[in-house]
Structures are given as C-alpha cells and as structure tokens.
Amino acid sequence: MLTPPPSRTRADLAARLPDDQARAWFAEALADASRAATAPQGPPAADPATASEAPPAPAPGHPVWQSRFVTAGRHCGPDAADDVRTLLLIEARADTETLTRLYREGSAPERRAVLLALPFLVDGPGATPLVDDALRTHDTRLVSAAVGPYAAEHLPPHAWRHAVLKCLFTGVPPAAVADLARRAAGDAELARMLTALAAERTAAGREVPRDLRHALTLTGVPNEEP
Template identity: 60%
Template structure:
C-alpha cells in the first residue's frame, strides 16, 4: 500500500532532519502522507503528547516508533519518528533507553532528534556508541548538529577519519568548516591516512583533500559543507576512547522495519 501523493520523498530527509525546524518538518511530512497514514500519524502524536499509559514494559507511543515505517512508508519513517519523540517530550534518559532498546532505524531517529530535544551534553554517549558501529547510516546520523556542539575534539577527529574510511560523505558532518579550521592535529591525521593509502597503492578519497583544505588557518569557518555557524563543542571528551576509523562493532539489524 502506498502512502504518498507523489513519488518524491519528504523534503527534509536523512541528516537534514537534525537541521530542519520541527514545525517545518511536521508540515513537510503531513503534506506527503495519504489520508490513512496521516490519520495514524495524528493519532501517534496524540498518544505521545498525552502519554496514556503503558503497553507492557514500554509506553504506547514507543510502539508507534516501531510501526512508523510500515504505516507511513520508509521514506518518511525517520521524520515521523523524530516528531513522535518531540511530541513525547523525550529527554536524554528516555532517548538513551529508546536508543539502547531500538532497531537501527529507531536508533537513527534518536540521533536525528538529539539537536532538537537535548540542549546539553548528556546524550554524548549515544553519539559515541553510534560512531563505534559499522552502520554508515548511524555514523552519518551521529555527526549532525548535536555532535558539532558537544562531541570533544579527540573523538570528533576520529569520527571524521571514520567517514573517510567507510565512505560516509563528508557533507554529512555538521559544522565541519568551523571545527576543522586551523586544526593541526586533524591535518596530521589526514596526512598520515593519505600516506598509508598511497603506500598501499590505494586511492586517497577526494573528501580527504576537502577536509585537509579546511584545516588551514585561513579556511572558511562559516561556509561550505555541513556548516552551522555559532555551534561549538561544550565538552572535551579527549580522554574518552575514540571511535575507531576502522570498522567497529556490528550494528543491530533493522529487520524488515525501516
């Protein structure tokens, strides 16, 4: 069964979900759902807002997160889940629980929701966990505006390197120009990685040169890919274990849900 009026997807999709105002996102979603899906979506939002009780060990609205792909279509599921989390006023503890218990798709939605719902650094462990996985969609979702504001320099540098290693487009890294500017340590790491690739007879990713250019002191702090002027890390996680640039722990499979 289709849930679309057209073949186009939700205008705000993927990592743009972390950067799109939620009222605008709601308008985008509802304009693309058919009447059946929209009715289900409105009911799910009402359940999340009212918190009518529990269904087994979890809230009813949490069950709707699992149903979102089937009810609204996979192209809208991420946005729908983010909006349900907003309606439920999910705090850092709730988001952590949903992330720990959820499928890959539900975890991705939690990561997209972080910049909208958690003002402080309390949810940084979720970001760090996502960066340790092999799921490139989780890695990309983890590097949105929330990570740009709160992920410490050490882990952030290794996350950028992991993007290059796993093929995650560097455009997915929010606020990249500002955070990379004049970062001599990041430049050193990029140079070492390029040397390793060259010595092994393997091509150097084009994105590496883009990031390397941004590390120059004269790099553009407020423009270019993934930038969000004004954001800045508020925690220094330099003593925490860094997410490996090489494949990490296997991620949970989404199953048939998306």
C-alpha cells in the same frame, strides 16, 4: 540546543506519506506524543473512539507513543520513518533517559531517529554515549546520523576527529558532518591525521579520496600536498 522544526514541517511530512491511512496514523501518533509531553507522569491511554487503528499495547509502564515510535516504518513507509520518528521524540519532549532506553532497545532505524533528534532535545553532553556507540558501528546509517549538530556541539576533540576519519573510511560524505568547516578550522591534529591517512592510501597504491582533500583544506593548516 536547536529549535524544533516549525509546524510547517509536519504538514510537509504528512503530504509525503503514502496514503490517508498513514496520515491518520501520523496525526494520532503526534497527538499521543503531545499528551505524553504535557502529562509526563502517567502513560496516557489511547482513545478508542478516535483511533482509526489501535496501536499495539505498549510495554508495561511505557506510553503509547513509544509503541508508535517502534512501528512507524510499517505505518508510514521506510522513507518517511526517520522524520516521523524524530518528530514523535520532539513532540513528546523525550528526556535523555527515555532517549537512551529507546536507542538501546531500538532497531537500527529507531536508533538512527534517536540520533537525529538529539540536537533538538538534549542540552548538555549527557547523550554523547549514544553518539559514541553509533560511531563504533560500521553501519553508515548510524554513523551519518551520529555526526550531526549534537556531535558538533558536544563531542570532545579526539572523539570528533575520529568521527571525521570514520566517515572518510566508511564513505559517509563530509556534508553529513555538521559544522565541519567551523570545527576543522585551525585543527592541526586533524590535519596531521588526515595527512597520515592520505599517505597510507598512497603507500597502498590506492586513490586519496576527494573528500579527504576537502576536509584537509578546511583545516587551513599548511601542509604538504598528500
């Protein structure tokens, strides 16, 4: 599991928010999440005396910070929403059960944030069904978030190789695939799959993507030039 980002990241993120109203909302949301982490048994109530804007009522039994997680886009802007949502999950120390529910009930941007948070929050392979789900989509926002450090650590070889191919198919750059060089090194099966894909492209009269040649090189497996 990766170490959560340092507090400096929060200051950087706050500085990127569109205005003071968004920064106030972000600070309150982080405080809500932090309270949930320290008192995970009960959903904490928002303090009306300090809330600059009351968050929507949470779903029954769900803490306030989860409503903040859902509505982060309209309060912080779509560009910062990924980072804000991911930090809320980390701050609340969301467990696998919570992450799974937030993913399943989430819009695509919410699902993306859950995927981005996995390496900071989940130790074992318990969240791989979420990664598998995202990799079955053709939504590159989800595919690119699914192939991060958590997938590099926990996806079994067959699923990981298909994830790499999926990226090549959907135009997700190899740079999005965490630990590509380490996992690809010496992977003869991945090399075979990449070579076959290149042959298929060539047979169709289509160009072999540069990214594919790059991935094939990383395998280090001797092969005929596709």
